[in-house]
Amino acid sequence: MPLPQLDISGQLVFDQLLHLATFSDDPNPAVTRILFTDQDLNARAYVKQLMTEAGLIVREDTIGNVYGVLEGSDPTAPAVGTGSHCDAIPLAGAFDGTLGVIGGIAALGALRDVGFRPRAPLEVVMFTSEEPTRFGLSCSGSRAMAGALEGDYLATLRDVNGSSYLEAARGAGYGAASLDAMLAGARRTRADLGAFLELHIEQGPALEAEGLQVGLVTAIAAPAALAVRFSGDGGHAGAHLMHLRNDASLAAAEFALAVERIVLATGSEDTVGTVGRWEVSPNAVNSVPREAALEVDVRDVDADRRDGVVAEVLAEAARIAEARRVRLETRVVSQDPPAASGEAPLAALAAAVEHLGLTSRRMVSRAYHDSLFMAQIAPTAMVFIPCRHGYSHRPDEYASPEDIERGVHVLALALAQLAGD
Numbered sequence: 001m002p003l004p005q006l007d008i009s010g011q012l013v014f015d016q017l018l019h020l021a022t023f024s025d026d027p028n029p030a031v032t033r034i035l036f037t038d039q040d041l042n043a044r045a046y047v048k049q050l051m052t053e054a055g056l057i058v059r060e061d062t063i064g065n066v067y068g069v070l071e072g073s074d075p076t077a078p079a080v081g082t083g084s085h086c087d088a089i090p091l092a093g094a095f096d097g098t099l100g101v102i103g104g105i106a107a108l109g110a111l112r113d114v115g116f117r118p119r120a121p122l123e124v125v126m127f128t129s130e131e132p133t134r135f136g137l138s139c140s141g142s143r144a145m146a147g148a149l150e151g152d153y154l155a156t157l158r159d160v161n162g163s164s165y166l167e168a169a170r171g172a173g174y175g176a177a178s179l180d181a182m183l184a185g186a187r188r189t190r191a192d193l194g195a196f197l198e199l200h201i202e203q204g205p206a207l208e209a210e211g212l213q214v215g216l217v218t219a220i221a222a223p224a225a226l227a228v229r230f231s232g233d234g235g236h237a238g239a240h241l242m243h244l245r246n247d248a249s250l251a252a253a254e255f256a257l258a259v260e261r262i263v264l265a266t267g268s269e270d271t272v273g274t275v276g277r278w279e280v281s282p283n284a285v286n287s288v289p290r291e292a293a294l295e296v297d298v299r300d301v302d303a304d305r306r307d308g309v310v311a312e313v314l315a316e317a318a319r320i321a322e323a324r325r326v327r328l329e330t331r332v333v334s335q336d337p338p339a340a341s342g343e344a345p346l347a348a349l350a351a352a353v354e355h356l357g358l359t360s361r362r363m364v365s366r367a368y369h370d371s372l373f374m375a376q377i378a379p380t381a382m383v384f385i386p387c388r389h390g391y392s393h394r395p396d397e398y399a400s401p402e403d404i405e406r407g408v409h410v411l412a413l414a415l416a417q418l419a420g421d
């Protein structure tokens, strides 16, 4: 099909992203926007406003996924979707996730503005939450959509205030009579979703280092998240003698270095791991730590190798706990398979890149995305644009209006091909 001539303003999308970034619990340029908080609700309102202004039909599901729909000439055809997330981990930046939502709206708006009438419905979705910050679980919206989230498991999760996911969802105006009903209300299947694309910043340095304009993602690495808690008996930092102590934080310190050692021991640069969250209690200089609550992030493009690292890390936690006479609780919060991109969406992106005469390379995404789960219910692919120095999950995360314009343009042309006219 002849590809439509589109008028896309990277500057406009850039400005909208910077406005969206003002909805934050931390001062600019940092962005902190946690699921179902007031700033998250402000961001949702802005996204729905932009969807409406772009002429899209707005709807929300029971878990808070927000859809903007451009109706197709054949409403029975499986939809072609795009989207990403607007939640942001503490002290993050303005472009992670948001580019795929605001850029997706701009892509659908640009197609509509030139009178492009898709055969299949086109949808842009803001997933309710991709970051694991509030409940420890990543991608709750796309997991629910893909049927990859059990109500029994979600019921076990609590935030730092002890609130459940359902309570938080209801507080934000979502939810349902039960968790299972809420999850059922978000469910999509291959019958109603024919393809999915996600535009995202690379969150790494490769495109910039190689002077390339676009990345075509062939696979998404397999992520895992573990919760590990060491508990000792604490004591007075002065009077409690060393040979009597079972210091939980020292056990955590030995464990964190063991995670690094085990990850490096695979010998592959594709294996990565860190202890990203580490909370000590009572966290007083003159009190021997009683508790050390950690969260561990382990990833690899090779799922078996990732699983081997997870097993070794958990075994090492038990060895350290025994040796240091501390108690141990561990939980595998998530341990997800990798995702391979679908041929048709990848080909549509590649055709758009060629049509626009852009430089590109195929690459693996080491970050996870909602596409990791969308790939379980529809052929899925991602398109990356460079971000300055590869920085992400930092306030100085940055993507230029020019790169944004190229990414949105590729996305729009790929969506047009997949939806047909």
Ligand code: HGY
Pocket (backbone or CB within 6 Å): 096, 130, 131, 132, 366, 367, 368, 369
């Ligand atoms: O952690 C990730 O990979 C994603 O950016 N949340």
Ligand code: MN
Pocket (backbone or CB within 6 Å): 096, 131, 393
């Ligand atoms: Mn992120």
Ligand code: MN
Pocket (backbone or CB within 6 Å): 085, 096, 097, 130, 200, 368, 369
């Ligand atoms: Mn993201």
Ligand code: MN
Pocket (backbone or CB within 6 Å): 130, 367, 368, 369, 370
């Ligand atoms: Mn992501």
